[in-house]
Amino acid sequence: MSDIITLDDTLQLRAVDESHVTALHQLVLKNKVWLQASLNWPQFVNSEDDTRKNVQGNKMLHERGYAKMYLIFKHTDVVGVISFNLIEPLNKTAYIGYWLDEDHQGQGILSRALQGIIHCYVQRGEIRRFVIKCRVDNARSNRVAVQNGFTLEGCMKQAEFLNGDYHDVNMYARIIDTVSQ
Ligand SMILES: CC(C)(COP(=O)(O)OP(=O)(O)OC[C@H]1O[C@@H](n2cnc3c(N)ncnc32)[C@H](O)[C@@H]1OP(=O)(O)O)[C@@H](O)C(=O)NCCC(=O)NCCS
16 A cells, blocks of 8 residues: 655655665765764665665565655655654654755755644554654754744753764654644
């Protein structure tokens, strides 16, 4: 069964699939140096096979409900990724991760993807607590959390190792029990 979340006339979230490997890999390569300033994993992506293995692993986790990984499509182009890196089914809690193509920032694409995935999973009754963890000095990601209705619950000291240092991390959450249509 295809798992697609339609956001508007131009944007869709599509569950990651092996048919997306080449497009996703090209997007990672294009953004690799830039993304490395915010995320730890890009340095480990070299060949298309690295991306294929990542896609296969995430597809399996997606289908089993341990995690979710959606590619953000603008028309027919992949422009980013939004995921639940971890789902706690008993607690109905999901930990959200995301990144965009650098050239597609500043258009509200990630915010629409975030609202769409939240709406969908609240409606499905699977998740009620959504969590974003981001480094204190990642200004754009903190802005995404605040502008999309997340509340700062605390700051975890030196909780994320990135590029040679341990960074403080803000934890935001948004709790929703029902979605208005
Ligand atoms: C974090 C990241 C996804 C944010 O991207 P973004 O484009 O700033 O986020 P959004 O798509 O929500 O867009 C918000 C921006 O679009 C603008 N915008 C334009 N139209 C908009 C609309 N219809 N709705 C909302 N915002 C809109 C907003 O004003 C805002 O711009 P500003 O920050 O200059 O004020 C991106 O910077 C990124 O991929 N960073 C690297 C990876 C990363 O850090 N991931 C998170 C790790 S915790």
